[in-house]
Amino acid sequence: MKRIVFFLFLLITPFAKAQLLYDAPTQNLVLEAIDHIYNYEFGAVEPLARQIRAKYPNHPVNPLLKAIQLHWQYLPVKDNKAMSGQYQSYLQECLNKAKVLEKDVKTRPEAAFFSMAGHGYIALIHNYNDDKIKAASEGKKAYNYVMDGFKYMERNPEFYFSSGLYNYYVIRYPEDHPIVKPLILFFKDGNREEGLRQMDIAARKGIFTRTESAFYLARIFLKHELRYEKASNYLSTLTQKYPNNPIFLMKNIEALLLLGQYDEAQPFLERFKRRTDKFFPIASHTFEGIVEEKHLKHDGAASKAYQAALRQPFDSEYTKEYHAFAYAGLARIALRAGDRAKATLYYKKAEELAEYKALIKEIRAYLK
Template sequence: MFILTRIFPALLGLFLPLLAPAQVMNDPASQKLVLTILDNIYNLEFSEADGLIKQLQVRYPHHPVGPVLRATQIELQHIPLSDNKAASAQFAQAVDQGMQLARRMLDKNEKDPEAVFFMLTCHSYLASLYNNQGESLKAVGESKKAYDFIRDGFKLVDKNSDFYFTTGLYNYYVERYPIEHPIVKPIMFFFADGNMAKGLQQMDVAAQRGLFMRTVANYYLAHIQLKYESNPAKAVAYSNYLIDKFPANPLFTMIYAEALLLSGRYSEARPYVQRLKQMPGKLVPLAVSTFSGLLAEMADKKDKEAAEFYEAALRLPVNVTYTKEYQAFAYAGLARIASRARDRKKADMYYKKVLAIAQYKSLIREARAY
């Protein structure tokens, strides 16, 4: 089932003032505050974000913006969230609070674009949480609820360019997901048809022109270009925006370094691999070991050193959502090294492991071609 994962808030500047019935569609002060909070969150400046979120909730106690931003902060502060029960509970509580407040807005106006997006965000957040916790039935349930609000968003792209992201994401994945998971094809007739090329174009609009969705649109497009489109050069372009604006974010550093490595731009990638070594987080060590292996193998032509890095990577814990593909990279690297050593049996063994876990089209093609 199609799951929207890690969708960050869009339309966060469209606030509902406490003493006025009309929405403030262009409130520069409010927009600036929310953008500052998001910038703090993306750059892991959590103490700064925390204080500003409290200010926002005092100003707008009946609006979902505060709780949804709080949920966003909790998720990024405790990546991978599914590994932390206490943080997961706090996240779910914040999402539930945001959902209740958004539902009250819909009760007043069922076409409120702001409320539509917050409901979409909340259901998507819960779908992601349940999916990462292995609770697939709950994840599917939340995804179905999110779908209704995604459809409402189709009609709102002309009102705000940030809706191009959710619409484009749907158009791409509703076609891509059944290709990768044929088992779901019988139930896909419940969903409106998509268009992958159009979806990429729409997400690109959000990446270039979106106000609140620009960051997440660039991240998703970089990921899609690496995983499905096998176009690391485009991934470099999208992730370059992320690394320039949020240098302290390890996720953004990881995807930028990966895109450079897969583009063959090894000298440019090396300093970012070095930067990763100084960054915190459970996800970082596996990325560092894998990327170091790629540099040793591809740039330095030192197979023995590369093999040591790849083997070290395979001894590290894997997170299915964020780092499992790096494990596939390590197996592929060991397969190439074995092949160069004319050990076909070992190369076959490693490539079989690649095929068992890889999702990147480029890795799958490499393994099948051997």
């Protein structure tokens, strides 16, 4: 399940228990390595990883760190056959080594974390491939590990992230994807507001989970909760800390545009437009279209920008919604031109893609 299993990004919390709990120097090495990955400084990771391996050669932290790097370095890793194979091999190695830790009661909590991370990333691959049944099934394998995390929250704020994600998405995900409802029928009940509160605690008090907590809270506030200012606050902090991360930069621009802060967004957009690789131009063109349409009131330029975005294939995780934004923008432009037939066509195309609550509301208001 796309979001419930995003507890996978607990990727770092395991270091807070068992062997690494009392090893502050190694914790710092792991944290530094993760920060380099977030900031796209991949060449700086291996020297740190080598030191971690020297001290903990059989620990699941090593393959998981490799998998995390591949996830970001070859984003989206699913589209790179060679790297995707390595990625899944590292995840399986992580699970195998976590099983060894699970045999000892003293290292069982640590094993639970690495098992959650491994199963979560595998579920993410299934979800990227639009196989929601397999993704949900993988999530079920991790269910007991997630439940264990609830027991450790009060002792360690890192666990607030996994518990918060679960509480929120075990409610939200089946609302958006009814096909998975039978699979989670016997899952522990969730609570959306409690989930948001728990993730906020992790974003403020967590050491290793702070970044992912902030990022996924921001995405929730953009997509589901329509609390754009809160999303912008989180994303502004992330963009400052990790200036080389194009995903954080992209979402920060999005939040500013949804807030109507066009002038504030412009310098970030100019910087982002230099990223002409992967799926980033789709976002750049869509953002330009929004600025031209809503800020500068240039429908002609906006239409060209939206059409440019639509000429490129989207990534299901990161840029699908920007195609929906572009179609909706073209629909609004058609309406202002008095062409209701074209507006209807564009809104129907947007409806096929849209997942953001505000955009769905706009589309349905017109098509009703």
